[in-house]
Structure formats: structure tokens, C-alpha cells
Amino acid sequence: MICPDCGFDNIRGVDNCEACGQPLAVFDPSGGELEQTISRHPITVLCPNIPLTTTTTASVASAVSTMAEHHVGCLLVLDDSGQLVGIFTERDVLTRVAPQRDQLAQPVGDFMTSSPITIRHDDSIAYALHAMDIGGYRHLPVVDADDHPCGVISIRDILSFLCVRFAELRATS
Amino acid sequence: MTTDLPVLTPKDFASDQELRWCPRCGDYSILAQFKKLLPTLGLPKEDFMVVSGIGCSSRFPYYVDTYGFHSIHGRAPAIASGIKCVRPDLQVWVITGDGDGLSIGGNHLMHAIRRNINLKIILFNNQIYGLTKGQYSPTSPIGKRTKSTPLGSIDNPLSPLSIAIGSEASFVARSVDVDTKHLSSILQRAAHHDGTAFIEVYQDCNVFNSGAFYYASKKGIKEDNIVYLEHGKPLIFGTERDKGIRVNEGNRLEVVALGRGISEDDLLFHDELAAEPSLAFLLARMRHPEFPEPVGVFRSVERPVYDVALEEQVTAALEQSGPGDLEALFNSGDTWTVE
Numbered sequence: 001m002i003c004p005d006c007g008f009d010n011i012r013g014v015d016n017c018e019a020c021g022q023p024l025a026v027f028d029p030s031g032g033e034l035e036q037t038i039s040r041h042p043i044t045v046l047c048p049n050i051p052l053t054t055t056t057t058a059s060v061a062s063a064v065s066t067m068a069e070h071h072v073g074c075l076l077v078l079d080d081s082g083q084l085v086g087i088f089t090e091r092d093v094l095t096r097v098a099p100q101r102d103q104l105a106q107p108v109g110d111f112m113t114s115s116p117i118t119i120r121h122d123d124s125i126a127y128a129l130h131a132m133d134i135g136g137y138r139h140l141p142v143v144d145a146d147d148h149p150c151g152v153i154s155i156r157d158i159l160s161f162l163c164v165r166f167a168e169l170r171a172t173s
Numbered sequence: 174m175t176t177d178l179p180v181l182t183p184k185d186f187a188s189d190q191e192l193r194w195c196p197r198c199g200d201y202s203i204l205a206q207f208k209k210l211l212p213t214l215g216l217p218k219e220d221f222m223v224v225s226g227i228g229c230s231s232r233f234p235y236y237v238d239t240y241g242f243h244s245i246h247g248r249a250p251a252i253a254s255g256i257k258c259v260r261p262d263l264q265v266w267v268i269t270g271d272g273d274g275l276s277i278g279g280n281h282l283m284h285a286i287r288r289n290i291n292l293k294i295i296l297f298n299n300q301i302y303g304l305t306k307g308q309y310s311p312t313s314p315i316g317k318r319t320k321s322t323p324l325g326s327i328d329n330p331l332s333p334l335s336i337a338i339g340s341e342a343s344f345v346a347r348s349v350d351v352d353t354k355h356l357s358s359i360l361q362r363a364a365h366h367d368g369t370a371f372i373e374v375y376q377d378c379n380v381f382n383s384g385a386f387y388y389a390s391k392k393g394i395k396e397d398n399i400v401y402l403e404h405g406k407p408l409i410f411g412t413e414r415d416k417g418i419r420v421n422e423g424n425r426l427e428v429v430a431l432g433r434g435i436s437e438d439d440l441l442f443h444d445e446l447a448a449e450p451s452l453a454f455l456l457a458r459m460r461h462p463e464f465p466e467p468v469g470v471f472r473s474v475e476r477p478v479y480d481v482a483l484e485e486q487v488t489a490a491l492e493q494s495g496p497g498d499l500e501a502l503f504n505s506g507d508t509w510t511v512e
Contacts, residue, residue: 005197006202
């Protein structure tokens with residue numbers, strides 16, 4: 001049984017979690033169901049999208065074209081070694097590029113958001129929401145143990161998840 | 174006629190209070206190890222006192238079925254000092270956090286440690302203010318973006334262990350919340366130390382600062398990022414245990430690869446009993462990613478214990494001068510009546 005508090009996978013039937021010691025016999029979550037949901041579930045339940053990437057030297061025009069072609073709101077910007085160094089979003093286009101339309105040939109690196117906040121697969125949805133709130137972001141790059149980008153989640157992904165979850169909770173209440 | 178004390182179990186130390194920590198919070202693990210520790214100490218439940226300040230960590234006393242004191246912000250060490258001095262028979266634990274203990278409580282913490290009062294202090298370090306929803310704390314790294322530092326923190330962070338060692342702590346240790354076996358052993362050592370025992374626990378706040386200690390807690394990664402301290406043994410780490418720490422010709426620590434002319438004998442050997450705190454301080458300055466961060470007992474030395482010395486003084490004073498008369502003392506010297 002998965003411990004609701006620490007996530008440890010216990011043998012079915014044990015009274016207490018082997019990892020954190022919390023009782024498993026009776027599960028009485030505190031807080032609302034939605035609060036429990038976003039605290040307990042990691043962002044993997046959102047099925048992060050495979051990230052579309054560009055480089056710091058690619059032109060803004062090519063980046064915008066890629067975003068439009070794939071109907072995405074952001075591109076992860078990588079350096080020559082494949083490390084995540086920035087994120088280029090539709091907001092960057094509106095606020096940084098659009099005022100200077102003759103800059104479309106300029107490199108993406110000049111207009112991207114550098115060193116973006118990233119999250120990992122086992123981070124909770126609650127943490128992802130908090131990170132978006134801190135920076136005013138709508139997208140978060142997902143990185144692996146080596147800090148290589150492996151996904152992207154958006155506020156829309158969280159919204160969709162919450163809508164489905166809310167409907168489920170209403171149906172079972 | 175004597176009655177045998179009941180054999181206590183961890184369940185006996187579970188309170189009836191609903192746990193209000195977030196799911197997957199690192200505090201659960203620390204609580205679990207604490208509840209496993211207490212029955213092993215051979216004391217009745219009424220001989221334990223848990224004192225906390227304010228913060229997520231400080232909800233701890235509610236969840237342990239012992240005497241407890243959820244006190245005011247930063248003042249747990251001061252209140253615990255008073256408790257221990259008047260009730261030296263109690264085993265007193267102080268639960269604090271990086272905010273409670275190092276912001277508003279920094280001064281009290283320093284003096285409790287300096288005095289070497291027989292307290293066991295556990296500082297839950299999650300590098301954030303969790304209870305108040307995510308502001309930066311005295312241990313948040315430079316550049317940390319939070320609600321109160323939207324452009325990134327420009328504060329130089331404190332090292333809890335540096336503060337403890339600088340305050341002349343007689344027992345200093347560090348562990349990680351999810352390393353339950355190691356944490357359990359550290360709590361045992363602290364419980365049996367005579368004097369102030371200070372433990373920093375890396376604790377994950379999965380809502381407001383998730384992954385702050387990912388490098389020190391994730392299996393498969395942590396082996397290259399932490400080094401376990403063992404008294405009398407060389408500092409060796411790495412997944413293959415092929416790396417070590419030595420003092421180079423410039424008297425600085427460096428990471429070296431074993432083999433290629435470097436053997437274990439060339440490495441720095443840990444000495445937790447060293448009278449001077451210099452080695453402990455040097456180890457406490459090792460920070461990721463430049464160095465693996467040490468976990469374990471940094472320092473464990475004997476120093477006069479404050480509450481023991483206090484009790485001896487009180488006993489001597491009583492023998493010399495008798496129990497005293499407080500009323501008479503108040504009315505001694507120049508007094509006057511305000512009419």
C-alpha cells in the first residue's frame with residue numbers, strides 16, 4: 001500500500017508505514033480533498049509534454065515559427081551541451097520582441113528568460129503551482145537527475161487535471 | 174513493594190492529535206524516528222519534555238505524547254533552559270527550524286549552546302519559511318526566488334552548524350530526513366550526550382521548497398554528494414567509494430580520486446573528539462557542489478554541563494547559608510512605602 005504521507009510502497013496489510021511510521025489502518029486525511037490531491041500527487045500525473053527546444057543562437061523568427069507550427073507557448077533554450085539555460089515564451093514575444101519588430105533576426109538568447117525555475121518528476125503539483133506563482137510563470141521545464149530537460153508542464157495542464165479531479169470528487173461525494 | 178515500569182513502544186508516544194503537516198513533508202520521518210527513539214531511553218513518559226517555537230517544525234510537541242510546550246517565536250531554547258535548570262531530572266528536547274532558530278531565535282539558540290545546558294536541539298532546516306507560505310529564510314541560498322525575494326535573495330545564508338560550532342557546541346551533528354537509519358543513530362547519540370546536543374536535519378518542504386536537498390537524499394545521486402563521518406576513519410565517498418577528502422599543501426580541503434598514487438592513508442581522518450573545534454568547523458564549511466556535504470557527528474566532546482554546575486552551586490549555597498527567606502530579602506536594605 002502506498003503511504004499517503006511519504007509515498008513509500010508498503011506491503012499490503014501492514015499497520016504502520018515502514019518508512020515514516022504513520023498508521024495506515026485508518027486513512028483520515030486532513031484538509032480538503034483538492035488540497036490533498038495537489039499535495040500528494042507528483043507532476044508526473046500531468047503527463048509532461050516532450051519539450052520543444054531551441055538554442056540561444058537560433059533566430060527569434062525561427063523560434064516564433066516553431067511555436068506557431070506546434071501550437072505551443074514556449075520553447076526550452078539549450079546551450080551547446082544540451083543544458084537548459086533559458087525559456088522563451090509567448091510572453092517574451094509580446095513583451096520583449098514585439099516592441100522591437102526589427103529584432104526578429106536577433107538570437108533567441110537575447111530575449112529569453114534565463115535560468116528558469118525548474119521542477120522534477122517527483123515534485124508535487126502544489127509545489128509546481130507555488131513555483132508558477134512566485135515567478136508569474138505559465139510554464140515550467142521538467143528536468144531529470146542530471147538537470148537535463150525532459151518535459152514541460154503548463155498551467156493549462158494543471159487546470160485540466162483539477163477539472164477532472166474536481167468532477168471525480170463531486171461524483172463520489 | 175516495587176512496580177516494574179511498563180515497556181513502552183513507539184505507539185505509546187503517539188498523541189491523539191491530527192497531524193497537520195502537508196502530505197510527503199519531511200517532518201513525518203523525523204517524528205517517526207523520534208517516536209522510535211524515546212522507548213529505547215528507559216525513561217517514563219512523564220520524564221520527557223518537548224519544547225518548540227513557531228513554524229511547521231514547531232507543531233512537533235502536539236504529535237508526541239509527552240509533556241510539551243509550544244512556545245513563542247524563537248524562544249524555545251530560553252524556555253527549555255529554564256525548564257532544565259529547575260527540573261534537571263527531565264530529558265528536554267528543543268524542536269526548532271531554520272526560521273525559528275536562526276532568525277528571531279538566533280540569540281537564544283547561541284546562548285543555550287554556549288552554556289552547554291543538557292538540551293537536545295533538533296533544527297529542521299528546509300531553507301524556507303514554510304508555515305507562512307514560502308518566504309526565504311536565513312538558510313535560503315543566494316538567488317533563491319520566493320514571494321519575499323521575487324528577484325532572488327541577496328542575503329548571504331547562515332550555516333546552522335557553523336553557528337553551533339562557533340557557539341562552542343559540545344555535540345554537533347547533521348542528518349537527512351529520509352535517511353531514517355542514519356537519523357535514528359544520530360538521535361541516539363544526541364540523547365546520550367551530556368550537555369547540549371545540536372542536530373541539523375535536512376528536511377524537505379515539498380510544497381514551498383521541494384528538492385532543496387535532492388542532491389543529499391536521492392538514492393543513486395546522494396552517494397556522490399555526501400560523505401558519512403565516522404570517528405577515526407578517512408573521509409571517503411562516491412558510488413564506488415573511490416573519492417576522498419584530503420588537506421592539500423595549501424592547508425585547504427580538496428576532493429581527490431583514490432588510486433593513482435593516492436591511498437586512504439593520505440586522506441583526512443575524522444576526529445569527533447578533537448578538543449579544538451577547528452576540524453568540525455572545517456567540515457561544516459564543505460558545501461555542495463564543490464564538496465560532498467558531511468553527515469554524521471561532527472563533534473562530541475566533554476564540557477562542564479551548565480545545569481549540573483548550577484545544581485552543585487545551589488546545593489553548596491544551601492549548605493552554607495540555609496534555604497533563605499525571599500520575603501526577608503525583598504524587605505532588606507532601603508525600603509519605603511508609597512502612600
